Amino acid sequence: MQIPMPRPVQLYFQSEAFDDTVRVADCFTADAVVTDERRTHQGLDAIRAWKAESKAAAKYSVTPVSAEPDGARVLVVGRVEGDFPGSPVMLRYRFNLEGDRISALEIRA
Numbered sequence: 484m485q486i487p488m489p490r491p492v493q494l495y496f497q498s499e500a501f502d503d504t505v506r507v508a509d510c511f512t513a514d515a516v517v518t519d520e521r522r523t524h525q526g527l528d529a530i531r532a533w534k535a536e537s538k539a540a541a542k543y544s545v546t547p548v549s550a551e552p553d554g555a556r557v558l559v560v561g562r563v564e565g566d567f568p569g570s571p572v573m574l575r576y577r578f579n580l581e582g583d584r585i586s587a588l589e590i591r592a
Contacts, residue, residue, distance in 0.1 A: 488550040491585050492557050492578050499545050504534040512584045519590040541567040548573075555580045 488496075491510050498506040508531040511517075517524045517533055524533040543565025551558045557578045564571035572592065579587035 486547045486550045486559075488547070488559065489552065489557055489578075489580060491580055491583055492550070492559060492576075495578075495585060495588075496545060496547055496559075496561075502538055504531055504538060507531075507534045510585050511588075512581050512586045515584070515586050515588070517588045517590075519588075541565050543567060543570070545574075 495507060495510045498504075498510065508527045511527060511530055513527060514525065515527070515530060517530050519533065519537070522533075524530050543563055545561045545563050547559050547561045549560045557580065559576040559578065561574050561576055562571055563574050575591050577587075577589045577591070578585050
């Protein structure tokens, strides 16, 4: 089942599915900020490095289970499963959008 969500968010999760770290970064604005595991990554180079590090640390997949758009913000709940302790987990992905790109992403349990 496909969850309806704005195009940049949809592209983010498609890129995740294909482990495409370059394409993931292309979903973001040049000065975007990602906060994940209490660490902040700002700018495209930092976002590429964050995603490459995440993919190298554990093999995992994300399946969006719900999306709640609210103007330029979208909250997606995703089921994350893989070869890490505690798998699977449900995470909240809070996206801020700017035009056709993501300007901020915060990932929390």
